Amino acid sequence: MTTDPSTPGVPDDAPETDDLPEQLRIRREKRERLLERGVEAYPVGVPVTHTIAAVREAYGHLEAGQETQDVVGLAGRVVFLRNTGKLCFVTLQDGEGNRLQAMLSLAEVGEESLADFKSDVDLGDHLFVHGRVGSSRRGELSVFAGEWRMAAKSLRPLPVLHKDLSEEARVRQRYVDLIARPAARDMVRVRAGVVRSLRENFHRRGFLEIETPMLQTQAGGATARPFSTHMNAFDIELFLRIAPELFLKRAVVGGVEKVFEINRNFRNEGADSTHSPEFAMLEAYEAYGDYDTIGALTQDLVQTAAQEVFGSTTVTLHDGSEYELGGEWPRLRMYESLSQSLGEEITSDTSVEHLEKLADRLGIDLGNKRFINHGKLVEVLWEHQVGDHLFAPTFVCDFPVETSPLTRDHRSAKGQVEKWDLYVRGFELGTGYSELVDPVIQRQRFEAQALLAAAGDDEAMRIDEDFLAAMEHAMPPSGGMGMGIDRLLMALTGVGVRETILFPLVKPQG
């Protein structure tokens, strides 16, 4: 991209078209020509009788050279154009990528209309054709057009359709990417299918979908830096939410006992191939469940989505490899697997000093990790020793208490909490808890976080009095889970996060 993407090479106030790149100027002139002939470049509508897909479905069986007397009107975007003297071929494409050829012969459309077609129709235009359905001598299903009309004139050239757009162009001009690249079109539909599958699965299970605040006076429910903004009417600072958790729990307290939300979270942190500053998140809470029931639910959500969208729990990734999502996903206990890999017993009593020594021996750089404590050290060691090598879907269970302020203490393991992280293809896809519902312990956890915050940890949680008040009205024992929608798409398809998000945030140019 060498030019302004909003209007490449075109100053907004350009009064003349003389300075435009040649191809833009010529298309504007073609539009003018249409108007001068009294033809609309952007008519209010065209008399479509069939979709491209419907014609393909109904007439796909025609043999080469076979013609019918069935007349159709259809429209699509021009993706191929072959003007051969007195017989012109044009291929139209619909939004799903279905294509159909139209043939315009001198004999059927007449000399003037054919000449206009050749001079005024470009690749990228939306075109309407009306005529009989048949198959060309070469066996290509076609509309033998008696009439054509401009449906919408494109003022910019289409990119080369035989080569993929550069990664940057794909993201900055997704609308072009969608026209040009089948995988881009597929992703939109796969994502819609996955989200629909998740919702329907929840609905079948009697969960209610609710929407909780995006603008919050205090961003809680996760450890992350929030975006902040200002509300003029109250003259207060507000934060974009980093998680819906604390509001969903308020809903459970109030009796919305099986509840979920699929919505956006915002985190003011780095952006890379697995992180986007705004990302779609699923969270669900189930009263009288725990981290085991919610884990089983999560496994079913993912497997059912794969089954419903791809017809199998064995998914084919972007690079052509296959990934197995079926079966029971193994559970790996964090302290156990870490101990096993280190060849020595690590427990919640293992000292910070000893853990630091182990990290040092393994060559792990702790220099940039601030506010280090037992829990963070165990997690860092575990990721290095175990997590980085996980590939098959795995529930990693029973985390240190320090790093999980909203999770209840383990029913049997001291110093641990009932939490799992779901690892798929080596990245964290989701997390689940037996929720902490004891308001007194919850207050203590917040106070510990507040100490970290006071020490300068800007990701630490703050004490949320309104949330605590809600918890003091008693929340039933519950299981809860969260899963990144974008990451679920990554897991199912193998593409990067920017490809799963239709319009990801991109830095402005210049």
Place this chain on the structure above:
RNA sequence: GCGCCAUUAGCUCAAUUGGCAGAGCAGCUGACUCUUAAUCAGCGGGUUCUAGGUUCAAGUCCUAGAUGGCGCACCA
């Protein structure tokens, strides 16, 4: 945030040691009634990301910046 690499026509990309900035597709003109990445003949199209600098001469070398990709760090 740090490091490495990239940025050239509408799109995708070349350009040797610092020596006239090119190709394919797209576009324009013409030919062609069965093409399908049509073919044939001819012709246009450039702020080589930006701003400085070195040099007789810079797409190429130097400095700074912008955007992108990858790796590391942080994070989900």
